[in-house]
Amino acid sequence: MSKNVIIIGGGVAGLSSGIYGQLNGYDTEILEMHTLPGGQCTAWKRKGYTFDYCIHWLVGSSSGPFHDIWKETGALDEHTEIWDPDTYVTMRMPDGEDFIIYADIDRWEQYLVDMVPEDRKPIAKMCNDMRKMSSMQMFEDPAFRRSVLDYIRFMIKSGPAVRLFMKYGKMSLYDYFKKLDFQNEQLKKRLQGITAGMEDFSAVGFLFVLLWFSQKNAGYPIGGSMPFTMRMADKYKALGGTFTGKSRVEKILIDGDRAVGVRMADGTLKYADYIIGACDLHALMYDMLDGKYLTPKIKKAFAQWPLFKSIVQVSFGINRPIESEYHTYQVIAPGESIGNTTLTAAYGISNYNHDPEITPEGKCVMKLLFDSPFELWEDLKGEEYRAEKEKIASDATEKLEKLYPDVKGCVEVVDVATPLTDIRYTGVYRGAFEGFLPTSKNMTKTLSNTVKGLDNFYLAGQWLFPGGGLPPSAQSGKWLFQLITKKDKKKFRVS
Numbered sequence: 001m002s003k004n005v006i007i008i009g010g011g012v013a014g015l016s017s018g019i020y021g022q023l024n025g026y027d028t029e030i031l032e033m034h035t036l037p038g039g040q041c042t043a044w045k046r047k048g049y050t051f052d053y054c055i056h057w058l059v060g061s062s063s064g065p066f067h068d069i070w071k072e073t074g075a076l077d078e079h080t081e082i083w084d085p086d087t088y089v090t091m092r093m094p095d096g097e098d099f100i101i102y103a104d105i106d107r108w109e110q111y112l113v114d115m116v117p118e119d120r121k122p123i124a125k126m127c128n129d130m131r132k133m134s135s136m137q138m139f140e141d142p143a144f145r146r147s148v149l150d151y152i153r154f155m156i157k158s159g160p161a162v163r164l165f166m167k168y169g170k171m172s173l174y175d176y177f178k179k180l181d182f183q184n185e186q187l188k189k190r191l192q193g194i195t196a197g198m199e200d201f202s203a204v205g206f207l208f209v210l211l212w213f214s215q216k217n218a219g220y221p222i223g224g225s226m227p228f229t230m231r232m233a234d235k236y237k238a239l240g241g242t243f244t245g246k247s248r249v250e251k252i253l254i255d256g257d258r259a260v261g262v263r264m265a266d267g268t269l270k271y272a273d274y275i276i277g278a279c280d281l282h283a284l285m286y287d288m289l290d291g292k293y294l295t296p297k298i299k300k301a302f303a304q305w306p307l308f309k310s311i312v313q314v315s316f317g318i319n320r321p322i323e324s325e326y327h328t329y330q331v332i333a334p335g336e337s338i339g340n341t342t343l344t345a346a347y348g349i350s351n352y353n354h355d356p357e358i359t360p361e362g363k364c365v366m367k368l369l370f371d372s373p374f375e376l377w378e379d380l381k382g383e384e385y386r387a388e389k390e391k392i393a394s395d396a397t398e399k400l401e402k403l404y405p406d407v408k409g410c411v412e413v414v415d416v417a418t419p420l421t422d423i424r425y426t427g428v429y430r431g432a433f434e435g436f437l438p439t440s441k442n443m444t445k446t447l448s449n450t451v452k453g454l455d456n457f458y459l460a461g462q463w464l465f466p467g468g469g470l471p472p473s474a475q476s477g478k479w480l481f482q483l484i485t486k487k488d489k490k491k492f493r494v495s
């Protein structure tokens with residue numbers, strides 16, 4: 001008899017858990033409060049336009065353990081085309097100049113040296129640090145499956161990267177730039193612009209991101225978020241998994257410190273051998289479990305680790321093609337406003353010209369993203385909320401037209417998704433769309449996928465790893481079933 005498993009949440013973590021569960025002979029059901037799978041990795045249609053919410057870059061798009069997971073879960077298949085951009089981002093500075101962060105490290109180094117030859121040394125040091133990070137081996141398996149030999153192999157192969165980790169693992173990017181001691185004031189300002197508003201962002205995190213781009217291992221799957229998660233959902237269903245939409249879980253049922261089932265919002269009770277929480281961690285621990293099984297580490301994380309700032313996405317359907325020199329501009333504009341939000345640093349504007357599946361023939365899709373503190377949103381309701389969305393639509397259109405004057409008069413759809421939209425559709429705590437921000441203090445930390453004192457209950461999803469994102473969310477589902485199969489004395493299978 002297969003054991004049955006209830007998975008709360010049908011985002012990437014829930015889908016991945018379901019797929020590895022089915023592959024290993026478990027009878028799983030995903031209970032998802034929305035109608036569709038995908039969670040935050042989603043997109044929507046408005047008047048013939050597709051507005052994508054999530055994937056800008058996907059770590060593991062071409063190789064490595066994350067790539068294996070994308071293949072095993074069907075998220076990427078042999079037909080998925082990957083677009084690798086030349087640039088990571090282009091910063092439009094207040095003086096109107098562009099500061100480009102190239103995806104290729106060698107090209108970026110040459111660009112920076114040409115711009116400020118006097119800072120050749122610190123530029124070379126920074127780019128070499130990124131290159132050294134490439135020696136970092138990613139573990140395919142969770143810690144309990146690793147042998148001493150695995151660690152020895154890891155230390156030998158990852159030596160240069162490990163040394164950097166030891167040096168900068170607890171350093172913020174802001175301090176890292178300071179330590180490099182650039183002399184050119186303009187370059188200093190531009191580099192500091194990368195971290196503006198996130199002064200404690202991890203230095204190591206930054207080095208990794210640019211390395212992945214340079215290795216062409218953080219590309220964009222053509223079609224974007226919706227086909228990506230639909231491929232996972234199709235694989236899950238093909239393996240016999242049950243996806244039940246419009247099913248909100250309210251409580252975890254406990255019998256003598258053992259999770260035995262869930263109570264749905266409509267009062268229905270469902271029972272299973274194992275319960276996996278693959279939804280928002282705060283809701284799971286504080287609401288569904290009434291705060292009874294909070295571990296000191298989870299308590300500390302919510303008390304001390306900063307969250308990703310909530311965001312507003314304004315999507316535009318434009319009735320003519322618009323060319324862009326660079327796909328994404330980060331327009332540096334501290335102190336400017338969009339609606340009630342005073343920007344701490346910048347807003348981003350992206351053009352989807354690189355994706356023919358998203359950009360309709362003869363048209364253009366763009367989006368503007370900005371951080372907006374959750375405090376501005378938590379009590380906003382009714383008319384006030386509608387008025388704020390309208391103001392945002394108007395301010396954002398103005399900003400778009402400033403960057404792209406050709407757009408004037410051609411915007412036929414404006415769609416505003418706020419932090420409250422994200423919460424309504426996915427329940428994410430305070431709109432922290434990737435969970436905990438990776439900082440100098442938590443970069444090397446993770447949360448456990450088991451809860452001390454509560455048997456048969458497991459956790460998956462972005463909240464377990466500061467930095468969140470799609471790869472760790474999907475990996476958490478795989479690692480979980482490696483643990484569960486071990487407990488059940490079964491051999492773990494990926495196909």
Ligand SMILES: Cc1cc2nc3c(=O)[nH]c(=O)nc-3n(C[C@H](O)[C@H](O)[C@H](O)COP(=O)(O)OP(=O)(O)OC[C@H]3O[C@@H](n4cnc5c(N)ncnc54)[C@H](O)[C@@H]3O)c2cc1C
Pocket residue numbers: 008009010011012013014031032033034037038039040041053054055056057058059247248249250278279280283311313425426427428433434460461462463468469470471473
């Ligand atoms: C605008 C934006 C851009 C992003 N860009 C990138 C990117 O470029 N690259 C990248 O790697 N990551 C990106 N991310 C992050 C990525 O989307 C998330 O880290 C990832 O999707 C999280 O997956 P998850 O399954 O852990 O959580 P979620 O996607 O939040 O899924 C949780 C699921 O649980 C469901 N749920 C919640 N409560 C209940 C309940 N009580 N009962 C039943 N179901 C429930 C929700 O509806 C949801 O479907 C982006 C996110 C956003 C919002």
